[in-house]
Amino acid sequence: MQIDRLIRSIGACGNPSALGLDTRLEFVPESFARPHLEAGGPAEAVRAFNFALLDGLKDLIPCVKVQAAYYELMGLPGLACMRDTVEEARRLDYVVILDAKRGDIGATASAYSGAYLASDAPLAADFLTVNPYLGSDGVVPFVDDCRTTGRGIFVLVKTSNPSSGEFQDLVTEGGEPLYQRVGAKAAEWGAFLVGTEGYSSVGAVVGATYPEQGALLRRRMPHTFFLLPGYGAQGASAEGLAGCFDAFGGGAVVAASRSLICAHKKAGTDDFVSAARDEALRMRDELKRALAGPGRLS
Amino acid sequence: MQIDRLIRSIGACGNPSALGLDTRLEFVPESFARPHLEAGGPAEAVRAFNFALLDGLKDLIPCVKVQAAYYELMGLPGLACMRDTVEEARRLDYVVILDAKRGDIGATASAYSGAYLASDAPLAADFLTVNPYLGSDGVVPFVDDCRTTGRGIFVLVKTSNPSSGEFQDLVTEGGEPLYQRVGAKAAEWGAFLVGTEGYSSVGAVVGATYPEQGALLRRRMPHTFFLLPGYGAQGASAEGLAGCFDAFGGGAVVAASRSLICAHKKAGTDDFVSAARDEALRMRDELKRALAGPGRLS
Numbered sequence: 001m002q003i004d005r006l007i008r009s010i011g012a013c014g015n016p017s018a019l020g021l022d023t024r025l026e027f028v029p030e031s032f033a034r035p036h037l038e039a040g041g042p043a044e045a046v047r048a049f050n051f052a053l054l055d056g057l058k059d060l061i062p063c064v065k066v067q068a069a070y071y072e073l074m075g076l077p078g079l080a081c082m083r084d085t086v087e088e089a090r091r092l093d094y095v096v097i098l099d100a101k102r103g104d105i106g107a108t109a110s111a112y113s114g115a116y117l118a119s120d121a122p123l124a125a126d127f128l129t130v131n132p133y134l135g136s137d138g139v140v141p142f143v144d145d146c147r148t149t150g151r152g153i154f155v156l157v158k159t160s161n162p163s164s165g166e167f168q169d170l171v172t173e174g175g176e177p178l179y180q181r182v183g184a185k186a187a188e189w190g191a192f193l194v195g196t197e198g199y200s201s202v203g204a205v206v207g208a209t210y211p212e213q214g215a216l217l218r219r220r221m222p223h224t225f226f227l228l229p230g231y232g233a234q235g236a237s238a239e240g241l242a243g244c245f246d247a248f249g250g251g252a253v254v255a256a257s258r259s260l261i262c263a264h265k266k267a268g269t270d271d272f273v274s275a276a277r278d279e280a281l282r283m284r285d286e287l288k289r290a291l292a293g294p295g296r297l298s
Numbered sequence: 299m300q301i302d303r304l305i306r307s308i309g310a311c312g313n314p315s316a317l318g319l320d321t322r323l324e325f326v327p328e329s330f331a332r333p334h335l336e337a338g339g340p341a342e343a344v345r346a347f348n349f350a351l352l353d354g355l356k357d358l359i360p361c362v363k364v365q366a367a368y369y370e371l372m373g374l375p376g377l378a379c380m381r382d383t384v385e386e387a388r389r390l391d392y393v394v395i396l397d398a399k400r401g402d403i404g405a406t407a408s409a410y411s412g413a414y415l416a417s418d419a420p421l422a423a424d425f426l427t428v429n430p431y432l433g434s435d436g437v438v439p440f441v442d443d444c445r446t447t448g449r450g451i452f453v454l455v456k457t458s459n460p461s462s463g464e465f466q467d468l469v470t471e472g473g474e475p476l477y478q479r480v481g482a483k484a485a486e487w488g489a490f491l492v493g494t495e496g497y498s499s500v501g502a503v504v505g506a507t508y509p510e511q512g513a514l515l516r517r518r519m520p521h522t523f524f525l526l527p528g529y530g531a532q533g534a535s536a537e538g539l540a541g542c543f544d545a546f547g548g549g550a551v552v553a554a555s556r557s558l559i560c561a562h563k564k565a566g567t568d569d570f571v572s573a574a575r576d577e578a579l580r581m582r583d584e585l586k587r588a589l590a591g592p593g594r595l596s
Binding site: 022024067069070072073074075076078079080083101102103104105106108109114116122123131132133134136137156159160161162163164165166167170171173178181182185 | 322373374376377378400401404407409410421429430431432433434457458460462463464465469471476
């Protein structure tokens, strides 16, 4: 199961980070981009940038999150770049999360799952993010493929953005906010897919920007692995994240994109791989310190 | 504005139907598919099938809904087929809705909007369906592009599937179910984008399978145009739909996919264009009868 592989890879690296490849052409240093732009346009420059980062960070970071929107923005060449990036990351043994937030009903959800999670998926990733607004019909087809292939999903539960509370925090009959109801359903959808490491193939997206809600969900969803976006550029701190991890400092992976892939801009260099490595090490050590804090077993 | 164009096209055709191109290879008659399969594989067969239907129905149906999932399922050739289908439909003057249910936060939502709705969008459609679970941050970037380009979105409010009530019908503080809160927000997002025909560029997806909820939303959202899926194969009747239309028989478009694109299977023929035309006429007349019923002005 990919969830077990993810947990073991995090352990082997000693680093619960995911490299967020939300790559835009303007992030790529001009000197690096130029020959690729001439040879194949923006998608070629992004592909080369991604490949260099993947190669340069493979000993430090166990997991990659690819944000579909930035590739769709480049049209068909961008989608080819997305597929190639995912394939290269898998070839290098990263665990790959495709952050595409898909969701539709019945047969259509099956088609999305067939595209990304089925054994013969043409755009296969190890994990896919899924939007739960349509209810079980919109999620179970993905779960069915997870059962067959060992791949996984992360269901949006409490997202990291400022207005995530607009609907997700609405208190529903019985007194629970919507995000907790969705969280409970996510745990239910994944209940029969718990791997040997204690976590299910059905995970949850929990915004690192909402540490209290994250800590509450952590207590209520002991077998649900969390994907935590919002670290770095969105303002979540390592300390705020600690409550989203289990008592052993496990159970979650922290996605960071701009802070890693744009580290060279802050550092004032074109050597984006070295700058990303420095930032990856800083982030790893910050997370380690936070997870070793009071109340932690390790 | 595309919403005005949609309304006028429906008027000109006398038919508030949308052709749902949720095309799968198995829907394409074998005799028709064979040469295309040999020449270019499944995506080529689907492309030819879609093009034949678009050409054959253009005097009868004003609008096309393309379901992204079935094209993503075919990988990159499928995505090229999707782009070509959308472009061909626009060339033939259909109003084109890309049903991709996208949604993400801030900059990422802007990237999706840049892919599908911006003036230089590489995969441009006239309308895009959008998932509201992430709140205003996840929708407003699309609305901003609608303002600039005159294109539009349909926000998922009450979906047509059996489990849509799982979250959407949850009663929230104040007594309203979630879908009504989402509906109110959709009206708010679109309040400043109402065109000359009285409807906003920000529409709503309302499942034709839930006529009571649809009628309630219709009364509460007088300037929100509805996209009504669920007719035909999903079991919604024309009578049940009537309440989703305004007093003049306007304000909504009914999407039908399998009942149209698989009509030849039911009719026992390979002539899928003629079978789809017969079904389109039957559907148009059924909708006309339902919309001319008691309480209707026309």
